[in-house]
Amino acid sequence: MAQGRLQGKTVLITAAAQGIGRASALACAIEGAHVIATDIDAQYLATLAREHSGIRVAQLDVRNGDAVMALAGELPALDVLFNCAGMVANGSLLDCSEADWDLSFDLNVKSMFRMTRAFLPGMLAKAGADGSASIINMASMASSIKGFANRCAYGATKAAVIGLTKSLAADYVKAGLRANALCPGTVDTPSLRGRIASAADPVQAQKDFVARQPMGRLASVDDITPMVVYLASDESRFVTGQTLLVDGGVTI
Numbered sequence: 416m417a418q419g420r421l422q423g424k425t426v427l428i429t430a431a432a433q434g435i436g437r438a439s440a441l442a443c444a445i446e447g448a449h450v451i452a453t454d455i456d457a458q459y460l461a462t463l464a465r466e467h468s469g470i471r472v473a474q475l476d477v478r479n480g481d482a483v484m485a486l487a488g489e490l491p492a493l494d495v496l497f498n499c500a501g502m503v504a505n506g507s508l509l510d511c512s513e514a515d516w517d518l519s520f521d522l523n524v525k526s527m528f529r530m531t532r533a534f535l536p537g538m539l540a541k542a543g544a545d546g547s548a549s550i551i552n553m554a555s556m557a558s559s560i561k562g563f564a565n566r567c568a569y570g571a572t573k574a575a576v577i578g579l580t581k582s583l584a585a586d587y588v589k590a591g592l593r594a595n596a597l598c599p600g601t602v603d604t605p606s607l608r609g610r611i612a613s614a615a616d617p618v619q620a621q622k623d624f625v626a627r628q629p630m631g632r633l634a635s636v637d638d639i640t641p642m643v644v645y646l647a648s649d650e651s652r653f654v655t656g657q658t659l660l661v662d663g664g665v666t667i
Contacts, residue, residue: 419447420648425493427451429477429530430500432459434604435553438636439497439643444469446644451490453477477526483533492537495647497551498527503606504568511567523572527552527579535592542591546652551643552580554596556662573598577658584656593655595646600662601625603633628663 426443430436431452437459440452444467453475454460460472476482477500501523504515531550542548557563558573576596583594601607601624614620625633642661645651660666 422447
């Protein structure tokens, strides 16, 4: 029987209870990885654990540095860390409060700083010289790649994620660690559905989101997970410091 592409790898994913994180946890487990799925939402995590025996769940608030360090102390060294947690704050600069700005940076960027600082020593100790250790950071096409209206805080944080990712890639390339930023287009997730529902005209909001993509549809989570598996696998062992777009042609 053929082994999966991630056989024997230990993969930790944040924000794994729903959306891209959940789909990625299942995709990695199917490929043979031992997956540690974390999220602040224990209820949705529990349903995920029942879907595949290769998934272990752990409730975690990635904004809590002590909790992050405690979890790192309990777990074996990772082969792959997928920093997926994040949020979308709507609005232009004049619409953005300091609270929205601070929360966006804390969840979208500083959580990656916390997670990576906690798990990086173990990853480096385990990594082979051939780039077997992989960090995947969730960025976005809305970042330093492309500007979007009413995405001031979000775009700024995702640009910071790309900068953080390139820094990690440059600092640890000779230590066997790769770091790449995943940059999706508009993905049909519970988060997007919430933003559509809260719009003044939800029907028009959905049409506007779909119209962004020249392909004429929203991405599904299954459009994104193949890139996650690729970046987690040894197939991408010569890929580091990159922004990998899965955007339906938005940035053609």
